[in-house]
Amino acid sequence: MSDEIILPAPADFHVHVRQGKMCELVTAQVAKGGVRTAYVMPNLVPPLTSTQAVLAYKAELERIDPSVEWLMTLYLHPDVTPDEIRRAAKAGIRGVKSYPRGVTTNSNSGIEDYGVYYPVFKAMEEEGMVLNLHGEVPSDAEKNISILNAEVHFLAHLEKLAKDFPKLSIVLEHATTSSAISTVTSLPSNVACSITAHHLHLTIDEVAPQPHHYCKPLAKEPKDRKALQEAVSSGNPKFFLGSDSAPHPLSSKSPGIMAEDGHVSACAAGVYTSPILIPLVATLLESFGALDKLESFVSGNGRRFYGIPPKDGQQLRLRRTKGDDGLVKGTFKGDGVEVMPFWAGKKLGWEIVE
Template identity: 45%
Template sequence: MAFFNLFNLDEIELPAAFDPHVHLRDGEMSKLVTPTVRAGGVNQVYVMPNLVPPVSTVKQCLEYRDRLRGIDPNVDYLMSLYLHETTTPEVIREAKEAGVTGVKSYPAGVTTNSSSGVVDYEAFYPVFAEMEKQNMILNLHGEVPSTPAHAHASSTKDSSAITILNAEPAFLPTLKTLHERFPKLRIILEHCSTAAAIAAVRACGPTVAGTITAHHLSLIIDDWAGDPYCFCKPVAKTPEDRDALLQAVTSSSGKFFLGTDSAPHDSRKKRGEDKIAAGVFTQPYALGYVLDALGKGIERGVINEEDVTVEMLGGFLGSWGRKFYGVEDRRKERIVLKRGEQSITEVLKKDSISVEVVPFRRGEQTWSVTWK
């Protein structure tokens, strides 16, 4: 297998990417960010359902897909339902027949627009059993809610207290339980952010995979602690966790693949309000971010240059995810990435749209993407 010398190579040609974790929002925000999918070298996406109200019915899901197609028909949109108290086995059968790909689970209150999320996973066992039967995918936001602040104050010696730093590790027993109970159910632990999550996914069978975002490959806790545009859920953790993610990218052979979790928020939601919105916007530049992170990982000696092969990059950025999801790239398009030829905009905006979004690593340089 041919490997890349990322220090010397200035141009890479790859198949168009697949991003199985995007937030395209709705209304004005959707009109602003949906065109950035193809701008980023991606022609197929799996769309998250945490709108307001959540996309919890098949009718809502198909109408949402139609709106996205109306903005950019040159992208294939795979759709998901929000796991909701109204979700039943009958809804799952209806969704499968309508071509819906999977169901996204959010623990109640852990992230943006998750207030209608799951409190008790066991209550949804009949739903998961039907999903297993219908060969649908369960996407897990793998965190548990933080312990309330007053509980911290009254039980400072309680090792079970949950914060945003250990919310993901605390969820991993739930992943194990679901996989053991439904061994044929295809499950994805989304946006892995810790070495513990990588180990947990590896310990599961072939029906379980994990996604890794572009920004978690470079961020650590110090970055988001001082910059709201680097704050997301799950939060970036330690340098050791970041390096474990980089190693998973180059050594997983398909167990992990890119899912950007690109999450746009109006800049006023990231600064100027009492509470900072959780989400990092990476859509137009995500492939460049991945290449930059791999290059820095090689420099630090965390990964080996010979592990960064054509096959590995094409797999992590597209083919591994497509294989797990059971979809094909019917467009058969290719892209070319060129080193350092893309200036990351300070702010994404349009004259006719009132919202604006600040991207990750604003003002810096990264790899450009062009379509062949």
Template identity: 45%
Template sequence: MPAKFPDSIELPPTADMHVHLRDGSMMRICTPYIRSGGADTAYIMPNLVPPITTVEAALAYKSRLHAIEPKVTFLMTLYLHPSLTPEIIASAARAGIAGVKAYPAGVTTNSSAGVVDWKAFYPVFGAMEQHNLVLNLHGEVPTPKPSEQAARETPVNILTAESLFLPTLHQIHTAFPRLRIVLEHCTTAAALDAVAGCGSCVAATITAHHLWITTDDVVGDVDNFCKPVAKSEHDRRALLKAAVGQYDPRLEGRIMFGSDSAPHAIDKKHVAPGQKSAAGCFTQPYTTQLVIGAVEQALADGLLEGVSEDKLIPALRAFLSENARRFYGLEGSTDTYKIILERKPGVGMMKAISKSEESDEVVSVFRGGMQTWSLRWAGMGEEIG
């Protein structure tokens, strides 16, 4: 029989494998909301200003985060940068750094110092393979100059940038077949197919917001604008099916949740005429709730006919927690705490979140004001609303 959502769902804590927390006052605004979204583990992106390119900087950043939220496990990354060497990779492995995030130059927020020539980093990739660090890929190609666009068979634009990157994924995987690679924030069926065609060392993350929106929802609504931009309804349905383990059996255990929650001050999203809105959807306070809501709505809309009731909750456990912990080799049990989600009338999403003690910054929240599931923590005598 088709799956039907219960009114209450019990899950292990979410492992959010793609998180932007920024630094300074924005960091102090956003970090406390990790557990509000049901996560006890956060994989932290290094695209600060300046980017995190040294082991010392990564560990110092981790200390700042841990001082704000000591109950969260922060997994730190380095920014793929020309200054990285195989020796730094070895040092990072000894220090417990989890991975290296690669941004093609200029594709998204704070990526100007990103990759221009992938082969130039092959010695670094070899060291990562040797020391078992994960390569996290922002899978888009940069937009070339107008003079270069004319010569291309397929022009690069905001809708084609992800698909045009996929051959690069295969090239790196072919050159380093034991290197663990994660193609981040997949937005298309083609991206899922590309990961499925790779070996078991290659995985993918899917965000909460891409389970909700398409290109039509982005046009005219800057709060839905992110990179990679949301794509077609066909692609959204592929992401939903992958999140519940129904897209391609080759992807079993390799599809993980990564919110790509990306906060921006509201005046960077709602900009003056002639300016460009910042790319990013801030979902941190409701990451797990948004996933549950998107799957629930997809079932109601008849988009997931093949999902049976007895397989639904195990599939969500795998997507939100188990697959990531297994792929990243995270030790420790998730049995100490659990999260309980409940459908309660009148529970709504905050329209904006502010502020740190020293700043008047306000952050737009994805789907602000919309109804969502409630979430509370339980275990070891602790009950947190």
């Protein structure tokens, strides 16, 4: 096996770069992790529900780092009408992200009934926009639905949407279960699926004792991780990288801290991988014998599905680490914010050649 890999313009089709001081810190880390094209999530406060708001956010990201191709999305919400979809499409906005209400970070404005949005989905189908689905349903004790099986319960919604909108490009985001992999595989070619780096490594056993491994959707059982790994290893073009890199301040990842008002904090959901993303993916794929699928997973499949060809001069060169090289730093610090990346203190098998 070669000690060097050249990749044509890696792309991350699911990334969070937040806002304010956190945005200033983490936006610049996207390119440092090897990504040339980034598909940005809209769950800000307030959520990005208008073309004008999305374009203003994009301008802010381009100010911080103009080297990255920032692809933007709208947040599915009652304010997003068919007319807004047409405005967004003309402005170059690529997709619409659907969050079920209350299932993850900043999803309190999320949806409860997909049927209400069928006119929006029809407009998206006509305009060639992508529907990105956070594939969980809210917890419900009476129905025995929890964060452990919320994704499996969502798959019926995915199947119905795929049937009702056969020309709509649909992405099931950050799959975590073998059921999700088999469902996506069984559906027509307009349905694809993003997979994160951390879900290729974690199971519930690694999440339970480590708040920095806690994310939504939750990592599941070893059989589920194996299904994700096999999906990547297969080279199936339906599956591609969407990191769901989701930074939170250290204080938000430390549950149980009591504030002055007596409120006890919960642990924020999110794993932060942007600063090390492509070397991390290479390291993980090599660990389960799929390094030969690295290019298709990070550079080929997603770009083909979204219709985003690589640009000239955006190749990324990786080489094997030697000695103490590849050690992931403990935290990244900015103006008043500090975040801990995934794999902190561990050694990567690959590094970017500057």
